[in-house]
Amino acid sequence: MRQDKVGTIVINSFALLVVFGMTYQARSQDATTPYPKMAPVEQYLMERNAEIQLARSAAPDSISRNATILILGPQGYETAVQGTNDFVCMVGRAWGAAFDWDEFWNPKVKAADCLNPQAARSVLPIFYLRARMVMAGRSKAEILSAVKAAFEKKQLPDLETGAMDYMMSKSAYLTDQGGHNLPHLMFYTRVKDGKDWGSGAAGAPVMSSPYWFFSPNQQPQMKGLPPILVFLVAVTNWSDGTPAGEHNE
Amino acid sequence: MIQPAQRESGTASQRLSEEEKAMRKMNIYTSAIKNLAPLVVLGMVCGAMAQNAKTRYPKMASVDQYLMADREAEIALARSAAPESIARNAEVLVLGRNGFETAVKGKNGFVCIVGRSWTSATDEDYWDPKVRVPMCVNAAAAHSYLLRITKITNLALAGGTLAQVNETMTTAIAKQEFPPMEPGSMCYMMSKQGFGGDSAPHWPSHLMFFFSDTDPAAWGANLPGSPVVGIADSSEHLTQFVIQTQRWSDGTDDPQAPPHVHP
Numbered sequence: 001m002r003q004d005k006v007g008t009i010v011i012n013s014f015a016l017l018v019v020f021g022m023t024y025q026a027r028s029q030d031a032t033t034p035y036p037k038m039a040p041v042e043q044y045l046m047e048r049n050a051e052i053q054l055a056r057s058a059a060p061d062s063i064s065r066n067a068t069i070l071i072l073g074p075q076g077y078e079t080a081v082q083g084t085n086d087f088v089c090m091v092g093r094a095w096g097a098a099f100d101w102d103e104f105w106n107p108k109v110k111a112a113d114c115l116n117p118q119a120a121r122s123v124l125p126i127f128y129l130r131a132r133m134v135m136a137g138r139s140k141a142e143i144l145s146a147v148k149a150a151f152e153k154k155q156l157p158d159l160e161t162g163a164m165d166y167m168m169s170k171s172a173y174l175t176d177q178g179g180h181n182l183p184h185l186m187f188y189t190r191v192k193d194g195k196d197w198g199s200g201a202a203g204a205p206v207m208s209s210p211y212w213f214f215s216p217n218q219q220p221q222m223k224g225l226p227p228i229l230v231f232l233v234a235v236t237n238w239s240d241g242t243p244a245g246e247h248n249e
Numbered sequence: 250m251i252q253p254a255q256r257e258s259g260t261a262s263q264r265l266s267e268e269e270k271a272m273r274k275m276n277i278y279t280s281a282i283k284n285l286a287p288l289v290v291l292g293m294v295c296g297a298m299a300q301n302a303k304t305r306y307p308k309m310a311s312v313d314q315y316l317m318a319d320r321e322a323e324i325a326l327a328r329s330a331a332p333e334s335i336a337r338n339a340e341v342l343v344l345g346r347n348g349f350e351t352a353v354k355g356k357n358g359f360v361c362i363v364g365r366s367w368t369s370a371t372d373e374d375y376w377d378p379k380v381r382v383p384m385c386v387n388a389a390a391a392h393s394y395l396l397r398i399t400k401i402t403n404l405a406l407a408g409g410t411l412a413q414v415n416e417t418m419t420t421a422i423a424k425q426e427f428p429p430m431e432p433g434s435m436c437y438m439m440s441k442q443g444f445g446g447d448s449a450p451h452w453p454s455h456l457m458f459f460f461s462d463t464d465p466a467a468w469g470a471n472l473p474g475s476p477v478v479g480i481a482d483s484s485e486h487l488t489q490f491v492i493q494t495q496r497w498s499d500g501t502d503d504p505q506a507p508p509h510v511h512p
Contacts, residue, residue, distance in 0.1 A: 062473045117467050168476075190433075
């Protein structure tokens, strides 16, 4: 019985990781996407206090209570609470993930995320730019082009060593797939091959994905973008301290 | 060669500084204990050790007691640090009288070893000949972190005490005789076997990440509820982060991890 339950969570977690592009078994490029275009802007927005609360739930209170909190407004992310520990918490939307994710425009995705100082300095500026573009109604191609231009003009910083974030919210909605959620930490690296961390190996608690595009078929579009490989390590508890398996879906 | 007299050298302020460092480490450990008790010992690697710790093992045992007579058993134990999918293609080192030596050539960049007391136990257990701690480091860590482990092992096998090894390593690192931690350095410590010493006999399954001169606070380490334990040693310019994992390398649940039962 216990084995069955463990198997279920493994399968659900694995499905979730696949959706995050944590394997290269990405869906085919011509697959029908459930979210072919941007939803109305208001579907991406949240009630201010609810968004602050959800953002903070990404990390244990000992971290998030002193973090800067961002909320998504009509012009992009804006500071709702100024923090003191250099962490930044926010609620990521689907369009902050890989450009070839078939849930890219999924308005249900609310990914609570607390970035550490290195990520706040070097990854967050990318989020800011993408959010501004989306809220201005720009297409995926236009956003991608703007990001590349910003890197070319050195308007976006290089990735800092040690950039990572907390995604441990019990209340997040990360994907339509599986259990919709999984407490984990993410690490942004310049590592070239996920296998260098044992990513994807059977039994390994580490998964990885390229930041910009899940599919290796999209590599031509990578021109002008700095390679970033994101590692995911599942953790055992939600941010409120309860064990991961106790989340009622 | 380490000179015992060196241990007595240094000004009063330097000695005070050492005591303060030791105290600071103890505070970190106290915090870590609340989160992940057995992992407190991880900070002891590479000399993150209080100089005045009392010891259950006051002197070195015979070298034979630190070795494993069964070479195949040591290889299997080393490999148990990581899932078989990683360990089967890893290089494996075994401990000989003069240090670690290659027993199995690898092809995936990982290197698996069984750490002994001087690198993998608390100060109190520095000379405990029973300690056996499997670890598989990735290629980046093999190029940086593992060099320190093998050097400490050589020094200890030559009879170097805790204080002597600490001083030697601190000096060597200050002279840049060892490279900084290579970006992406990490290791697997997911074996359900092994023995960490009397202070922490059985460690939970975990991963470790190695950085040079990184503030543990930058990862939110050691705070209540954080899944990250971080230990920084300024003298070694080394910061180690520890993240507990749900399962052992053989895929079974680690009972020290929170229950992971799907509703």
